[in-house]
Amino acid sequence: MASRTATELVHPDRGELRFTDVAAALSDPVRLAIVARLAQVAPDGELACGTFALPVSKSTQSGHFRTLREAGVIRQRDEGTRRLNRLRRDDLDALFPGLLDLAIAQGHRELSSWSAAEDARADAPAGGRTR
Amino acid sequence: MASRTATELVHPDRGELRFTDVAAALSDPVRLAIVARLAQVAPDGELACGTFALPVSKSTQSGHFRTLREAGVIRQRDEGTRRLNRLRRDDLDALFPGLLDLAIAQGHRELSSWSAAEDARADAPAGGRTR
Numbered sequence: 001m002a003s004r005t006a007t008e009l010v011h012p013d014r015g016e017l018r019f020t021d022v023a024a025a026l027s028d029p030v031r032l033a034i035v036a037r038l039a040q041v042a043p044d045g046e047l048a049c050g051t052f053a054l055p056v057s058k059s060t061q062s063g064h065f066r067t068l069r070e071a072g073v074i075r076q077r078d079e080g081t082r083r084l085n086r087l088r089r090d091d092l093d094a095l096f097p098g099l100l101d102l103a104i105a106q107g108h109r110e111l112s113s114w115s116a117a118e119d120a121r122a123d124a125p126a127g128g129r130t131r
Numbered sequence: 132m133a134s135r136t137a138t139e140l141v142h143p144d145r146g147e148l149r150f151t152d153v154a155a156a157l158s159d160p161v162r163l164a165i166v167a168r169l170a171q172v173a174p175d176g177e178l179a180c181g182t183f184a185l186p187v188s189k190s191t192q193s194g195h196f197r198t199l200r201e202a203g204v205i206r207q208r209d210e211g212t213r214r215l216n217r218l219r220r221d222d223l224d225a226l227f228p229g230l231l232d233l234a235i236a237q238g239h240r241e242l243s244s245w246s247a248a249e250d251a252r253a254d255a256p257a258g259g260r261t262r
Contacts, residue, residue, distance in 0.1 A: 020157075020237075027154035028151060098229035098233065
């Protein structure tokens with residue numbers, strides 16, 4: 001009997017990647033932030049889904065990872081109870097040179113703006129905090 | 132009294148352009164084809180909406196032009212009864228270098244595939260035509 005975490009993770013081959021799907025996957029600030037965080041780990045470095053501090057619910061986050069995987073932006077694999085993610089840089093750079101680097105730069109802007117908002121909340125008096 | 136064609140055409144300023152909006156605008160094959168056709172006319176060249184032979188209805192086509200304009204990919208202006216379009220290459224190249232050229236290359240692929248499909252239909256015996 002398959003274990004609960006053994007979902008089959010489908011990935012498009014390089015030849016199946018479409019610019020329209022990749023562009024759609026990159027049209028969301030949370031997904032750009034995920035891409036930027038993955039780019040911070042060394043080439044082929046992997047990060048577990050749980051390690052991304054994203055301003056969205058866990059299920060929304062899962063949907064974003066799935067969108068990125070189905071478009072061919074990331075590879076996912078399960079290791080025990082963790083789902084690990086890495087960028088498909090070779091495939092993307094071969095097909096759409098420069099696109100991933102643009103997305104990474106934009107993702108870093110998103111991360112910075114969230115971080116600045118976080119600092120502003122931390123600096124505010126307790127009564128003024130909104131969460 | 133305003134004439135029927137004098138719709139105000141709103142354009143985001145360069146500073147208002149967002150990568151997420153531009154990526155979303157470029158995530159559709161018809162919009163990529165529009166971008167590629169506009170790139171064929173000389174820098175700052177303009178094409179009227181009616182001159183694009185696109186495999187979609189006129190109203191769908193209008194929606195695609197509006198999406199491109201609102202994202203900041205094209206500028207539109209009315210001249211008499213014609214609505215003219217041109218790429219915002221300077222703005223896009225300054226903000227997202229390389230993105231427009233990727234989109235143009237992908238758009239040419241779309242145009243080629245439609246053209247090949249058109250040729251195949253033209254070559255087929257009359258009974259076999261599907262339109």
